[in-house]
Amino acid sequence: MLNIQLHQQADYNRPLKQQAKLWLCDLSDGEPISPQCFTWLDHIETKRYEQFASTRLKNRFLTSHALQRLVLSKYLNIAPQQVELSIGQKGKPSLSPIHESTLHFSLSHSHNHIALL
Numbered sequence: 001m002l003n004i005q006l007h008q009q010a011d012y013n014r015p016l017k018q019q020a021k022l023w024l025c026d027l028s029d030g031e032p033i034s035p036q037c038f039t040w041l042d043h044i045e046t047k048r049y050e051q052f053a054s055t056r057l058k059n060r061f062l063t064s065h066a067l068q069r070l071v072l073s074k075y076l077n078i079a080p081q082q083v084e085l086s087i088g089q090k091g092k093p094s095l096s097p098i099h100e101s102t103l104h105f106s107l108s109h110s111h112n113h114i115a116l117l
Helices: 035-040 043-051 055-076
Strands: 023-026 085-087 093-095 107-110 113-116
Touching (some): 035 055, 055 113
Antiparallel strands (some): 023 113, 085 093
């Protein structure tokens, strides 16, 4: 079972102005992600997850969105399921204005690799 864990030494309280951090995840071992992470998804993400036909694509989607929510939750000091996202005109997600945060992020994946910047 793939568990998403973040480095304990990462400083999530440090101001992020003019700073970038890169989070990587390798899915090549094919392990499924912990079912707990599914509870972190909002209703839009859940609908998208359910549209994937293959288990492999579902696992990749769930892992990438769980990683995104976990990292953002650490910076916002809230639970992953409390992270609210807004979708822009071009479909790019951003933090909802309710968080009053200047934090920006980008999620990308290619084959068995996920990157969150």
